Amino acid sequence: DAGVIQSPRHEVTEMGQEVTLRCKPISGHDYLFWYRQTMMRGLELLIYFNNNVPIDDSGMPEDRFSAKMPNASFSTLKIQPSEPRDSAVYFCASSDRTSGSGTQYFGPGTRLLVL
Amino acid sequence: AQSVTQLDSQVPVFEEAPVELRCNYSSSVSVYLFWYVQYPNQGLQLLLKYLSGSTLVKGINGFEAEFNKSQTSFHLRKPSVHISDTAEYFCAVSDPRSSASKIIFGSGTRLSIRP
Numbered sequence: 151d152a153g154v155i156q157s158p159r160h161e162v163t164e165m166g167q168e169v170t171l172r173c174k175p176i177s178g179h180d181y182l183f184w185y186r187q188t189m190m191r192g193l194e195l196l197i198y199f200n201n202n203v204p205i206d207d208s209g210m211p212e213d214r215f216s217a218k219m220p221n222a223s224f225s226t227l228k229i230q231p232s233e234p235r236d237s238a239v240y241f242c243a244s245s246d247r248t249s250g251s252g253t254q255y256f257g258p259g260t261r262l263l264v265l
Numbered sequence: 266a267q268s269v270t271q272l273d274s275q276v277p278v279f280e281e282a283p284v285e286l287r288c289n290y291s292s293s294v295s296v297y298l299f300w301y302v303q304y305p306n307q308g309l310q311l312l313l314k315y316l317s318g319s320t321l322v323k324g325i326n327g328f329e330a331e332f333n334k335s336q337t338s339f340h341l342r343k344p345s346v347h348i349s350d351t352a353e354y355f356c357a358v359s360d361p362r363s364s365a366s367k368i369i370f371g372s373g374t375r376l377s378i379r380p
Contacts, residue, residue, distance in 0.1 A: 193355070200366075206367070241309070245366045251359075252297070252367075253299070255311070256308035256309040258308045259307075
């Protein structure tokens with residue numbers, strides 16, 4: 151398997167613009183997670199899905215952030231409008247709870263810079 | 266609720282020296298425990314995990330960790346480190362009883378290896 155795939159790997163945008171981050175989980179995994187990592191706040195869980203349904207979005211910072219999972223092989227995280235404080239590395243991870251441990255497998259991340 | 270504490274934010278060691286990265290968890294129930302490694306500009310990668318059974322767990326790259334229930338610890342060790350071990354290490358915990366696949370991550374320990 152190719153692992154978790156994220157695109158783009160790097161994104162530079164200007165304040166106020168819409169940003170869309172994409173994720174393809176490992177085939178067969180039933181959980182998908184979006185994380186944000188910054189120096190100040192470390193690794194934060196934003197939202198996670200089970201079988202394409204959002205389960206817990208309590209980590210989403212504010213209404214400017216939204217996430218969707220239209221099918222088992224694709225998810226997006228959208229920021230609209232973007233702000234400089236959104237600059238961070240965004241990770242997607244997936245897991246297969248039926249395998250027992252729920253080990254999460256991470257993608258390479260999208261490094262976002264909002265100017 | 267579960268939580269994880271990584272006592273050291275940074276650990277500098279000389280090459281070929283032994284290292285121990287400390288992790289303590291808080292939980293009123295049994296747990297699954299994980300160590301993840303993040304190399305520079307990469308996503309998190311599973312190093313090892315404890316689910317049940319033997320309290321000494323061996324992982325990739327010569328790392329091992331020992332589960333100590335009485336001390337609620339899961340310290341990571343390597344007898345002789347290499348420059349390539351320079352990375353950030355995250356301890357994590359999850360609840361085996363939970364139907365969700367959520368993992369609680371520690372704040373990370375940055376391991377720097379000096380030649």
